[in-house]
Amino acid sequence: MVNAGKAGPRRSGRPRSGEERLSRQAILEAALRIVDDEGIEAMTMRRLAATLGVNPMSIYHHLPNKAAVFAGLAELVFADVDSPDPGDAVPWQDQLKGAARAYRNALRAHPNLALQVLSDTSAVSDVVVTTVEPFYRALDRAGLSPRQIFESVNTLIDFIHGFSLGEAAVRADTFDLAPDLLTRVQNLPSGKAPTLTRVVESLGEEGLHYDFSEGFESGLTTLVNGFTATWT
Amino acid sequence: MVNAGKAGPRRSGRPRSGEERLSRQAILEAALRIVDDEGIEAMTMRRLAATLGVNPMSIYHHLPNKAAVFAGLAELVFADVDSPDPGDAVPWQDQLKGAARAYRNALRAHPNLALQVLSDTSAVSDVVVTTVEPFYRALDRAGLSPRQIFESVNTLIDFIHGFSLGEAAVRADTFDLAPDLLTRVQNLPSGKAPTLTRVVESLGEEGLHYDFSEGFESGLTTLVNGFTATWT
DNA sequence: AGCATTAACCATACGTCGTATGGTACAGAA
DNA sequence: TTCTGTACCATACGACGTATGGTTAATGCT
Secondary structure (H helix, E strand, O other): OOOOOOOOOOOOOOOOOOOOOOOHHHHHHHHHHHHHHHOHHHOOHHHHHHHHOOOHHHHHHOOOOHHHHHHHHHHHHHHOOOOOOOHHHOOHHHHHHHHHHHHHHHHHOOHHHHHHHHHOHHHOOHHHHHHOHHHHHHHHHOOOOHHHHHHHHHHHHHHHHHHHHHHHHHOOOEEOOHHHHHHHHHOOOOOOOHHHHHHHHHHHHOOOOEEHHHHHHHHHHHHHHHHHHHHO | OOOOOOOOOOOOOOOOOOOOOOOHHHHHHHHHHHHHHHOHHHOOHHHHHHHHOOOHHHHHHOOOOHHHHHHHHHHHHHHOOOOOOOHHHOOHHHHHHHHHHHHHHHHHOOHHHHHHHHHOHHHOOHHHHHHOHHHHHHHHHOOOOHHHHHHHHHHHHHHHHHHHHHHHHHOOOEEOOHHHHHHHHHOOOOOOOHHHHHHHHHHHHOOOOEEHHHHHHHHHHHHHHHHHHHHO
16 A cells, blocks of 8 residues: 555555646646746656656646647647737738738747747647738738739738748847947958948948847838739 | 778778778768658668668767758758859849848758758858858948848848748649639638638639749849838 | 446657767778 | 887676556546
8 A cells, every 4th residue: 555645645546536637738738837947958758747746657748749739839829829800900011011010929938938839730720720811811901912922921921921930049138249240240251241241241330230120110111012013 | 800802892890091981072962862862760870870871880980970961951052052143233123022022932842851951050060151142242332321221131031041940841833722622621710810811712713823933023122122011 | 216328647668769878890190 | 128109809887768567546337
C-alpha cells in the first residue's frame, strides 16, 4: 500500500471526478506561457509536463503529439485577432488598415510563436479562415471584382506575414541600426553596394532608428494606394 | 597495428595530404542536397556525416555546430540571387521588379530551406546585405528620398518574404483550391464570413486555381504602383 | 448491482538527436 | 628531431519525442 494519505500528491491511476489536472485548454495555456517566457525551443513535452506537475505521457491523452500542441497554439493566436469592424461608415481604406493592424497585433503578441504560426500550414483551421473576412469585406466595399479582391488580400497578408517575421526576429519595438549596420555597410568590399551605402549614411545623419509601427504604417499606405491605383 | 593496408577504407588520425575528405564547402553542398531531397528535418549531423562517409564529430572541425551549417546554407541561397541589372536604360519600375523576381527565385530554388533562411537572423551576412543593393538602386533612380527608399525596400522585401513563406509551404507552382477551400468555406458557421464565401464561390465558377507566379506579379504591380502613388 | 469498457493518470524504455571529451595519426614549423 | 596544430575516429552523456503497458476511477450496459 503506497500513498494511503488522502492528500498525497502522488497518485497513480485515474483521478477522482473533479480532480483532473489536465485539459486541452490548460495544456495549451501552459505551453503558451513557456513559449512566451522562454522561447519556442524551451517548449518540450517533458518541460510542459513538468510545469503542469504531470508525467510527460499524460499529455498525450489530450493532444496526439507535439505538433498538435503547436497547432493549438497557432489557433489561440488567430483567435486573438481582434477585428474592430467600425461598420461601413468608415472609408474602406481605413477598414482595411484596421483589419491589417489587428492581424499584425495578434502576431506581435507572441513573438516567439510567430515563426511557428506562419509556417504551420496544418494550423489553417476555421479560425484562420474567418480571420480574413474583414479584409474581404473592406475590399468588396471598394468595388473590386472577386479576382481582384482575392489577389489583393493575398498580397496584403503576405506583406503582414513578412513584416511580422522580421518584427518577431528583432523582438523590440524600435531598432537602432545606427552604428551597427552603418559600420558594416561601410566595411563592405568597396563599390559592392554604393547606393545602399549612400542611403544608410544619409539616414545615419538624422540619427537613424527604425520604428516597426511606423514601418508597418508605411507599407500599409503603399499597399492601399497601390490597390487604388491598380484596380481603378 | 590495425589497418595496415594502404587502401583500407577505415583509418584513424589525420588523413594524408590531399586525402582530406571534408571541407566547409563539401559539407554545405551535402547538407543542401539532404535538405532539398528529404526536407529540413532529415538534415541531422549524423545523417550528414553518413552521406559524407565520415564520423559525425569530424564535421565539427569545419563548422562549429548545426546552426552554423544552416547559416552556411542560408548564405548559399542568397549568393544565388541572380540580379539581372539591365542597366539604367530600363525604367526603374522594371528594374525593381527584376530585382524582386531574382530574390524570389533564389528563395524558391530551395523550398525546404525557405523557412530556415527567412527566420535565421544570424545569417544576415555581407552576402545578404549586398543582395539588396539592386532594390536601392532602382528606387534611387525613381527619385525618392533616402527615407522613402529605405521604407520602400523594407515593404517590398517583407512582401517577398511573406509570399515565399506561403509558396514554400505549398510546394507546387499551382494550387487548386477548388473543392478544398470551397467546401470548407461553405461549411463555416452560417454568416461567419459572408464576403469570403461569396468571393470564393464566385471564383469557383471560373474554375479557380491559384498560380503563384501570377500572384507574385500581381503583388509586385500593386507595390510598384503604390510607391509611385505614395511618394510622388 | 455487476461487469466490461474507457478515460486519465504514471513508469519504463527505445531510438535518435546534438555535441563534449579525449583519443590517434599525419602535416608543417622550429 | 621535436613540437604544435589539424583532421580524422570512438565513446559517451543528457535530452528529446513517444511507444508500450501498467493502475485506478468513472461510465455505460444489462
